[in-house]
Amino acid sequence: MHQGTIDLDPLAGGFDLQSTVESGQSYLWDREDGRMYDADGGTGSDAWYWTTARVDGDPVVVRVRQTDGSLEWESTVDAEHHLRTRLGLDDDLPAIRETAPPDAVVDAAYDAYWGMRIVRDPVFPSLVSFICSAQMRVGRIHGMQQALRREFGDPVEFDGRQYRAYPTPAALATASEADLRDLNLGYRAPYVKRSAAMVAEGEADPAAVAGLDYEAARESLTEFVGVGDKVADCVLLFSLGYLEAVPLDTWIRTTIEEYYPECDRGNYTETSRAIRETLGGEYAGYTQTYLFHYLRSGGEDH
Secondary structure (H helix, E strand, C coil), X not given: CEEEEEECCCCCXXXXXHHHHCCCCCCCCEEXXXXXXXCCCCCCCCCCEEEEEEECCEEEEEEEEEECCEEEEEECCCCHHHHHHXXXXXXXXXXXXXCCCCCHHHHHHHHXXXXXXXXXCCHHHHHHHHHCCCCCCHXXXXXXXXXXXXXXXXXXXXXXXXXXXXXXXXXXXCXXXXXXXXXXXXXXXXXXXXXXXXXXXXXXXXXXXXCCCHHHHHXXXXXXXXXXXXXXXXXXXXXXXXXXXXXXXXXXXXXXXXXXXXXXXCXXXXXXXXXXXXXXXXXXXXXXXXXXXXXXXXXHHC
C-alpha cells in the first residue's frame, strides 16, 4: 500500500474536499460512511472518500480525506499526481476569482465554499454520468453511477475490502437495456448503451475533442446519443479542462433570469456566449460552479 499527504497550506486559495466532490461536478466519488450527497451528511470533516482510476489500463482504488492543513491518501499506486489532477489542486483560486464579476451573489457563493475546485474526471465516466443527469437530483445521479459500478465494474481489492471500478465502455455496451433500466436509468438506458458502444467500437472518442476550440468541442460531443449542449458543457468543464464552459442547467437559467436577464438571448449558443462573458470569460465555468452549488444548497439560507 502507498500512503502520503499533500500539504494544503501552499495551495493558492486553500482546498475544500467535500465541496469539490459533493457539488454536482462529479458522481465518481463515494464516502466510506455512506453519506455522499446526503443532505444530513454533515460537514464531511475527516470523512474518507474513494474513487477509482486506471493506471496502464488496470483499475486502482484511491482513498482520501482532508484533515487540518493536509490531504491524506492511500492507494495501491503513488496517487499524488492523480489527486492533484483530479481535484484541481494546482488551480490558482484567487486569480480565478479576480476574473469574476463583483456581484453580491457571486461574492456570497465564493465566500460560502471557498476552496472548492473544478474536478478533472476521466472522460468516459463523466460522459455517462451527465447523460444520466437529465431531470435528476444530484443524489440520484450519484446513486446511478454507484449502481453501474456494482453491476458492471471490475472488482478491485484494496486493504482487505472489495471495491468496484467504473465500468468500461465495452461492459456498458454489452449490457442489456433491461438491465440498465433495472438500475433506475429509465429512458437514459439506451442512450448510455449506444454511447458506450460508440466508444467501445471506435466510432467516436470523447477525449478526441480535447484541443479543439471550445464551441467546436461542444458541438463534437453532441454526436454521442443523449448528449445535448448542456451535457456536453458539463463534460468539457468537469473532465476536459474547458474552464470557460457554463452548462445552462435549471439553476443557472434561474440565475440568469434573476441576476443577469440581459444575457438571455433566446437560444443556447448565444445565451452561453453572453453569460460566459459576464461571468469572467476563460474561467466562467468556475464562477458558474460556485453559483450552482451555493444556490442549490440554499443560497442565502446556507
